[in-house]
Amino acid sequence: MTYEIRDPIHGFIVIGEIERDIINHTEFQRLRRIRQLGFTDMVYPGAMHTRFEHSLGVMHVATKMFEHIIHRRPDYLKDELGFTDSDLERDKRTVRLAALLHDIGHAPFSHATEELMSFDEKTKKVYKHENYSAAIVRYRFGEFINSNPQLTGMGINADYIADFLDGSTELGKSLLWRNLIAGQLDADRADYLLRDSHHIGVAYGHYDLNRILHTLSVATDGDTSSPQVVVMESGRHAAEALILARYMMFTQVYFQHTRRVYDHHIARSIKTLLKQKTGSADTIKNGKFPPPTEECIQEYLDWDDSKVMGLVKGGDAGEHGRILLTRKHYRKVFETPERPEQSDLEDLEMAKQKLSGFTIIVDKAENSWYKYDASDIRIISENYGNTDKLAPLSFLSPVVKGLSAVNQTRLYVPPEKKDDAKRLLMSMNK
Amino acid sequence: MDSDALVPWNRYALITELARRLEHKSPKFGKTALQKMVYFLTELFDIHTGYEFEFYNYGPFSSQLHHDLDLVAYIGGVAVEEYSTEFTGYAISPGKRADALIKKGAEFIQSKEVDDAITRVINEFGGYNASELELRATILFVDRDLAARGKTATKDTIVDIVGKLKPRFTRSDIITAQESMASFAI
Numbered sequence A: 001m002t003y004e005i006r007d008p009i010h011g012f013i014v015i016g017e018i019e020r021d022i023i024n025h026t027e028f029q030r031l032r033r034i035r036q037l038g039f040t041d042m043v044y045p046g047a048m049h050t051r052f053e054h055s056l057g058v059m060h061v062a063t064k065m066f067e068h069i070i071h072r073r074p075d076y077l078k079d080e081l082g083f084t085d086s087d088l089e090r091d092k093r094t095v096r097l098a099a100l101l102h103d104i105g106h107a108p109f110s111h112a113t114e115e116l117m118s119f120d121e122k123t124k125k126v127y128k129h130e131n132y133s134a135a136i137v138r139y140r141f142g143e144f145i146n147s148n149p150q151l152t153g154m155g156i157n158a159d160y161i162a163d164f165l166d167g168s169t170e171l172g173k174s175l176l177w178r179n180l181i182a183g184q185l186d187a188d189r190a191d192y193l194l195r196d197s198h199h200i201g202v203a204y205g206h207y208d209l210n211r212i213l214h215t216l217s218v219a220t221d222g223d224t225s226s227p228q229v230v231v232m233e234s235g236r237h238a239a240e241a242l243i244l245a246r247y248m249m250f251t252q253v254y255f256q257h258t259r260r261v262y263d264h265h266i267a268r269s270i271k272t273l274l275k276q277k278t279g280s281a282d283t284i285k286n287g288k289f290p291p292p293t294e295e296c297i298q299e300y301l302d303w304d305d306s307k308v309m310g311l312v313k314g315g316d317a318g319e320h321g322r323i324l325l326t327r328k329h330y331r332k333v334f335e336t337p338e339r340p341e342q343s344d345l346e347d348l349e350m351a352k353q354k355l356s357g358f359t360i361i362v363d364k365a366e367n368s369w370y371k372y373d374a375s376d377i378r379i380i381s382e383n384y385g386n387t388d389k390l391a392p393l394s395f396l397s398p399v400v401k402g403l404s405a406v407n408q409t410r411l412y413v414p415p416e417k418k419d420d421a422k423r424l425l426m427s428m429n430k
Numbered sequence B: 001m002d003s004d005a006l007v008p009w010n011r012y013a014l015i016t017e018l019a020r021r022l023e024h025k026s027p028k029f030g031k032t033a034l035q036k037m038v039y040f041l042t043e044l045f046d047i048h049t050g051y052e053f054e055f056y057n058y059g060p061f062s063s064q065l066h067h068d069l070d071l072v073a074y075i076g077g078v079a080v081e082e083y084s085t086e087f088t089g090y091a092i093s094p095g096k097r098a099d100a101l102i103k104k105g106a107e108f109i110q111s112k113e114v115d116d117a118i119t120r121v122i123n124e125f126g127g128y129n130a131s132e133l134e135l136r137a138t139i140l141f142v143d144r145d146l147a148a149r150g151k152t153a154t155k156d157t158i159v160d161i162v163g164k165l166k167p168r169f170t171r172s173d174i175i176t177a178q179e180s181m182a183s184f185a186i
Helices: A017-023 A026-033 A051-072 A074-080 A085-101 A109-117 A129-140 A144-145 A158-166 A169-180 A187-201 A210-214 A233-254 A257-276 A282-286 A295-300 A304-311 A318-326 A344-355 A415-427 B009-022 B031-042 B062-075 B098-104 B112-125 B130-148 B155-165 B171-180
Strands: A002-007 A011-016 A216-221 A227-234 A330-335 A361-363 A380-382 A387-392 A409-413 B054-055 B059-061 B079-084 B089-094
Touching: A002 B062, A011 A017, A011 A051, A011 B079, A017 A216, A051 A074, A051 A085, A051 A169, A051 A187, A051 A216, A051 B059, A051 B079, A074 A216, A085 A158, A085 A169, A109 A257, A109 A295, A129 A144, A129 A158, A129 A216, A129 A295, A144 A158, A158 A169, A169 A227, A169 B130, A169 B155, A187 A210, A187 A233, A210 A216, A210 A227, A210 A233, A216 A257, A216 A380, A216 A387, A227 A233, A227 A387, A233 A380, A257 A304, A257 A318, A257 A330, A257 A361, A257 A409, A304 A318, A318 B031, A330 A415, A344 A415, A344 B098, A387 B155, A409 A415, B009 B031, B009 B062, B009 B079, B009 B089, B009 B098, B009 B112, B031 B059, B031 B062, B031 B089, B031 B112, B031 B130, B054 B130, B059 B130, B062 B079, B089 B112, B155 B171
Parallel strands: A227 A380
Antiparallel strands: A002 A011, A216 A227, A330 A409, A361 A409, A380 A387, B054 B059, B079 B089
8 A cells, every 4th residue: 555645846755554654653743843944934934844844755765766776787786786686675665764764863953953962972972863863763663663574574673774874884785775865965965955945935956856866876986996876977967966056055045144043043042941951861951962862762852843942932041042032143243255265264263362252153164064065976987887987076077176165164243242343353454 | 183173273284294294105195095094093093183984885984074175275285186097086285385284283283192193094004095995994994883883893794794895895805904904903
């Protein structure tokens, strides 16, 4: 039995019984209360869409990507990488479920509050939403997945999907498919560029998804002997358009200066709220979300946009909460060029020093989850049977080569201090 | 290191210093070699480089390092030039403003701990090509990944997993590479 869900970007998204049950699960329904782009509606009022519809879209696109690749290179996958038919059947199902669940671990207001995730003593790294997604799959979906004979018959259990989301090397050759969810050419970006553009009402994120799908392939890079997801030469211009879409969406939307400062205001508001709460996790008193452990995961899941906004409206979120209610955000008083020279970076240091008497917010493009980092897509430039010559797109495309990583940094001060700060900074130029 | 610094001069200086010291050592010091050298410094020598690595098909990779290289090249710390021979890619060499940029992170780069670690990394790995570095970095990543997940990382387990991730390498290639890193208890 299959069902169809109407989607504004992809038309109809087809789901099966298992996916329907997952979608109807309480934790998946929570995604209806996690906005895709945080407080972007302060600048673009249409940005009210949620992680719920994006997750469906990623599952749809990841499935198409997988199908196109196995159709294009079945011999390579079997002879070169050792996949069997049953491996591919299992991996297609895994890709669908992992894509559907990849954002299940998002904190309220999505990436805006990722800085509030707690620290993992074992890896010495701050947890990411992917770690929470994996934990939720293990601890909240485990019973459902592990008792489904259709899945277990394929060798899929909750740990397998969680390992896929976590990027465990134990997945061996199947890790190749993780690139469809978290790679340079993944279904996540493929969906959000189109979806965010649609809801916001801009055209910056448009590109030819169908052409990308029809020219997607896998190949072994001779230089590093590594199999990877690539684009055929005939899809080069569609890949260029995808890179341009990423660049334009970053500069015009994701890193728009007012939109960005609201990421800081909401993060500071939630930090204030967390500190007031008591919970089983020690992290809360430090203003961090509980860690993704079996004991703490429910406490984490209790946080969503609705809960936060209820507390903000009740006046519990301090100065930054009031800013969210009144739209009296901090104002930008200094910024470096998108591509700074050494002297620009030295000016930035001097500006921050000049503003040492002010409460400031520093925002760096490199800390943005959506950062435009000029990462490359590999293109098959020549093919000799199972051996391919790959070239970076930036090597083949003058357009992409001309785009550089955005390394801008901005300084913000409270609105009532804007004029004073600007006057002080003017003296730097004298 | 200085991931929270307003301007991460130390990261920029590290990239520049590696380009300077590997210019006549590495067979082709390109983007892959840079990624792997910084990965070894971070994981094998516990240098706080400020970079986090994830596993993509081409092995451990830091998108922040990729991002920084673009800026360091623009500032003039390194020069990144295309080449197309048997393979196609980018070669990294010191840029016109390499000295000025290294000076900005001199305290970090010239500290005994970091200087010694760079010397050792170059001695151990500087002579390998991209494919050999990729294999060794993948072996190390699998070792660390299993440990972080509380799994027992025997030599055989690591060889099996790397063989599945990198099917172009023979079992013998992987064992040889693993043995070359024995002094690091891999």
